[in-house]
Amino acid sequence: MQFSIFQLFLFVLLVYAQHIPLSGNQNSPQVPYNWLTLAFVGSNDYLPRPHYHSSDRDHFKELCRRLDGLNPNQQAMCAENPFSIPFVARGVREAIRECENKFKFERWNCSSRDEVTETRHGKFQDILGKTLRSSNKEAAFLSAIMAASIVHSITKGCNTGNLTECGCDSKPGMQRYQADSDSAMSRDQFSWGGCSDNVPYGIRYARRFLDEWEVQQFEETKNVAHLVRRHNNFVGREAIAQNIRRQCRCHGVSGSCEFKTCWLQMQKFSQVSDLLKKRYDHFAVQVTRKATKRLRRKERTERKIPLRGNEMAYVHRSPSYCERNLTAGILGTSGRECIHNSYSSESCDLLCCGRGYNTRLEIRQTQCECKFVWCCEVKCKTCTEEVAVHTCK
Template sequence: MNFSPSGIYFYLSVAVCWLTAKVDSSWWYMGSQVMCDNIPGLVNKQRQLCRQHPKVMQAIGAGMKDWISECQHQFRNHRWNCNTTGRDQNLFGRLLLRSSREVAFVYALSSAGVVYTLARACSRGELDSCSCDPTKKGSSQDAKGLFDWGGCSDHVEHAVRFSQTFVDAKEQEERDARALMHLHNNRAGRKAVKRFMTLECKCHGVSGSCSVRTCWQAMADFRRTGDHLRRRYNGAVQVAVNQYGTGFTAAHAHFKRPNKHDLVYLEDSPDYCIRDQESGSMGTGGRLCSRTSRGVDGCEVMCCGRGYDTSRVSRTFKCECKFHWCCAVRCQDCHQQVDVHTCKGHT
């Protein structure tokens, strides 16, 4: 399978640079053209946007750690735990060369993460190209009645437009099966951020009467987006390209036809039990597991039947905490011996 970077590969490359090197802003701006010109696989549109918006690229690189952390949180107890590969060409190694359910999740979450990061940077005044949502002006109405737009509404639509223009550029040119899959999952990720926009309000009036409300639209915590996409991962639909090459049909007759919010994938996942560079599997050797759990974090499932090693370690925790007037809580350090179980490696 040929390595064919896309917009997401670019963001991952930026993340590697940002997360593993101490890059100051002056270097970033001066070096942005050189960096953009030397990233393999970008189409002209992507290179042009990369050179024109160094601050946007910096914001995305800095924010990348947030959605990577969210991915690892969502899969912390599974054989595939969204593990990264350090300074590789992209943070997930050869995993992204596949068209599996896990890749569908990575693309959707990263697309959502780009939108969330850009919209947040706009609201904080960190970018010259955007600020608060300029369409939220005047008065409006919700179930509680009239309110005035105020504060700073997150400009999600701007972030969605930039993300779609940049991230989807290569897939828009290629339009093969994998490109269609990535386009679908990128879009599902962007929609997930918009799904959890909330209206936040502040009351004004005598004695808190709330005779006047000032409201703004804000993104929910990114955890809600992560939880939503994790549920979509559980219900992801295996698909095949239709006869016209323009969309998908379910790969099996008893599967539902995917809608625009579903995640889709083309090929089955490996079992992730053993280290396999070709499939991007890091294996489960050395992973922590629960001896008593019958779920995916249990030693039988996590260790793929290979067995596990047990060691006793000492853990320190706060105990016998007491409140002292005024105003402090003082605790003692307690020690406990616990058994830790780790999967045996493949032999």
């Protein structure tokens, strides 16, 4: 229904704002721009005000101003198109979950020491902010996956009819896509139909939400970090745009496939994050600290080669992430669980950075001796086993 997202947005912003005074200490500390704080926006504890009317734009503008972390461009977009913000927030949460999953066995596991600041709008948590502003490889991955999350979530909102500003893609044949089977399928007779994912709209929204501010700030400061973030935002958007799949449904007598109706569909976000992790591992390029209009590779022999859309960019080498450094937002690996006699990133040798590890025995309960019982149930016994758990010193 068209109004479900309207109510959802009121759940989100009214709850967030009801704990925020309209007036307060005007000299409260400035907080950095970090739109990832939207991850904390959302609750079902309160219902929307019954007298609220959708034409009350001033009320929305006030709510948007209270969302600490949004830069002026993003606040303007919030006031202009407020119903999209819950989808952005949902995308952030999904991206953080995927980031934690992809890096859970590495020294940097997508976590950080986030500073909490009291503002006149309440508490502001600078989630992953220090990493995001560090311009290293991990910041590159964060920028890319967050940009991809906006495209993915906004596009879903369009297709479900929950965003009135967009709908299904009306010209799917003009998009880039890959056939979902062999090349012979491309010669099959088909027509576009169904509801193709409106990826072009999602890309336009994400570009405006993220890139406009970076362009403005680079023009003012000439700080290459803004160009780097803009490029990595592009990498994230392209990870979705270049991997749209054609899905088809057959039509014909007795199950034959005389004719097909086809539409275009994004990959699952978990697949997008898999692709971005591979690009982080194999296609991350260090760039120079100085740039005029475009980024340049730091390697002198490659400076004339422009950065490609599948290459992440970073300025500074990453720290080891071995030792705790709260100033840099690094938690270190002490206390992290590792795997003995492994040769991958979660091995105790790599994860513990040579400090060694402690071993303790734990009694764990697991399901065992599972049997299928007709019909239709699986019954298991509960077994206990003694497990050696290794944690970094």
